[in-house]
Amino acid sequence: MIEIEALTKVYGTARVRAVDEVSLRVGAGSVFGFLGPNGAGKTTTIKMLAGLLIPTSGRVRLAGFDVARQRSAAMAQLGAVLEGSRNVYWSLSAWQNLMYFGRLKGLRKARVAERAEDLLTDLGLWKRRNDKVGGFSRGMQQKVAIAVALISEPPIVLLDEPTLGLDVEATRTVKQWITEQARELGTTVLLTTHQLDVAQELCDRVAVMRQGRLVADLPTRELLAGFRxxxxxxxxxxxxxxxxxxxxxxxxxxxxxxxxxxxxxxxxxxxxxxxxxxxxxxxxxxxxxxxxxxxxxxxxxxxx
Amino acid sequence: MHEVLRAEIGKGLRVQLAHPVGHVITLLISTMMYLGLQFVLGQGELRQDVLPQTLVAIGGYWFLQYAGLVMVADLIEERRAGTFAQAQMTTAPPWLPMLGRLITSSVFGLAVAGVAAVVPMLVAGITVPLRWAALLPAVLLGINALAFTFLMAALALVSPMVGALQSLFTSLVLLLNGSFLPLALYPDWLAVAARVLPTTLGVEALAQALFEGRSLARLWSGGTLPWLLAHTLALTVVAGLLFVRNHRRALQEAS
Incomplete structure (x- = not known):
């Protein structure tokens, strides 16, 4: 479960409120869509959830662990694919990336190896596990990034634009994965996307952000019904x-x-x-x- | 904790070795530069009276230069690409992966420094006596250089322009740490200024132990060892404090 209480981020001397008193609760095993136009504050919020940015005020708890006060325990609950970044090392192979990031989560080498084998097999990358990620297609690189996010079997996964730049087939694979993670494994998935059809198809609940504030936070059906x-x-x-x-x-x-x-x-x-x-x-x-x-x-x- | 450290070192080594050309070029430059430099300074001959001492200094310079380059360039590139952010979501404290990076950098620094020292020894027949008393100054010289590297890395957390500052300092180290001439031949005022720079005091203590046969007790009573210790400690503390401050600043200002 993700709990966000009055989360606020103010930048610089101009006191720009990138995120303004945002409160959210995302239940376990649900797919939560976090939507908003560019500059609405979605990525800033995601970074605060991931412990990559210190909030000006407010609190984030991941599976009950406070990101600021119990960072290590909170990070153990989390896997993430961040938007606009590589997420994985292109000069390393898919296998080496998974082994590295799994061990960064404090897992033993043997345990990471088991999990990496499962993930790479499921993703259809097992035969190319020793190839450098830099030589992969965008879709395959994104699959590796998602596998990295899932390597420690975290109860919470943050996906910032997970289908951005992917072709139809890769998008479908990623969507299937998101659904499986939530429905079959009970993983809480928070995703941001500009592809609203993807959000409508996958998300149980949707929040819309605008100028740092939440303007809607409802189950997808209720949100749509509200506009009847x-x-x-x-x-x-x-x-x-x-x-x-x-x-x-x-x-x-x-x-x-x-x-x-x-x-x-x-x-x-x-x-x-x-x-x-x-x-x-x-x-x-x-x-x-x-x-x-x-x-x-x-x-x-x-x-x- | 150990798992994270081992993972970080292993990753660092693999990432660096995935692009070996840069390292090979540096190794070639490091072997040629020293002898070329001494040949020019010796006006067409290699002066055997200054070669051993300057060789120790050039080894110190290469260790500082290359460990720093690997560490800072890697950090800046990873921050730009996004892998640094992904790696920050570790369960380990933030200093631990940085320690892993520092160890990786020191491996490459040592390799280049080793080659830069051994090849001229073989080519020019330079003899460096090995003494136990030199071990502590050598270790302190290494820590001193790594503390400077850590300081630069701490700056790189908030400023991608740290490369210019790093170049400035490493150039000064090359000029003044004794790589051109032994420190004893410098005017007093220049020797004092040179000792403020990283590696100089380490090179001086190491040279005294190796070539003058001074014991650790004599190095201590002569003041070289206490100054080296104090310099290393100060540099380490400043680097540590700057890292804590800049890590927090980076987390406050990331956009």
Missing amino acids: ERDRYEIRVEGAAPPGFDAVTREGVTTMSVRVRDPREVYDVVERLRAQGAVLESLTQVQPDLEDVFLTLVNEPTDA
Whole structure:
């Protein structure tokens, strides 16, 4: 479990509040999506969770261990893939990287070797275990980085943009891994990503950060349901677009996107179309996806 | 603790040996530079009266120069790449991986210093008598150089520009620690200034033990050993304090 209490980070003499009184609780075995535009404070928060940055105030506990006061015990609970960095040594082989980082977590050589063999086999890298990571594709390097994060079987894993720059197949492998870790092994996964479809697919709960503050922290379903009042309907009619509607006509079929606040308003729209002689082909409720919700949240005017 | 230290040393050695060209070039330069330098200074001949003493000094210089280079360059590169941050998430205290890095650096420093001293001995027939009394000054000389390396590493935690400062100091050491001329031939004021630099006092104590046959008691009563001890201790304490301060600063200011 990850517990964050009133976490704040203020930078420099300009007193920039990169993270401002953020409080979160991520339950064991869940996949938590930490979203926000660039500069929202996600990476700063991740670094404070990983003990790489000292908070100005507030507290972080990993599986009950305070990162500031019980650093060694807290680090034993954690594996991480950091964004925009190599995470592993390119001049070392996959095997050497895993052996090194496993032992840095205080594990015995024999135990790390067992675990490294399992991970490299699962990732399909066993045959190339002695090759230098620098010669691997981006996807394979990311797999090694994820294996490094998991080498000590930590109960908590932080993944900062784990699928960034990966091709479709590598992305799918990483997504499968994240799901397996949480569902089958009970690992708590906190991930940040700009790929909102990935977040929607994987995360049980999502928090959205904006200008250092949390603007949402809800189970993914609840978050999406909260935006239902802005539901859209897609209506298709045969032939040309009827007057008074914004529509696109392609190959004899006109598609209209209609926003309603109350589902009963849909009857009025259909009635107007019928009155104009339009022949209804289909009517579909368009559910808001995480991208819609995210864009709404980050573009809302601020109080400040 | 031991597992972490062993892992750090093993990783450091493997990373360094993955790119051997730089080390080979340094070894070649180190073997050629000293004799070339002495040949020029001796106006076309190798002066046997100064060779043994300056050889000890050039060994000290190479140890300081190369251990420092390996340590600081490695640290800066890892900070830039991101592997340093990943390695910081260890269960060990932060000084332990740094100690591992220091040991790795000293292995490469020793290798270069060894070759830089042994090859001229063979080529120019320089004889260096081995005496037990020289062991302590030699160890202190090594610690002295490593304390300076640790100091530079502590600076590298917060400033990637530390390379310039390191170059300045190592150049001064090369000029003044006795690699060109024995310290006894310097004017007094220059000898005093030179003794402030790392390795100079160690080279002086080592030379006195090796070539003048002084015992440890004489080195102590003569003042060379106490000064070397004090200098090494001061350098180590300053480096340690700076590391603690800069490590904390790096954790406060990382962006």
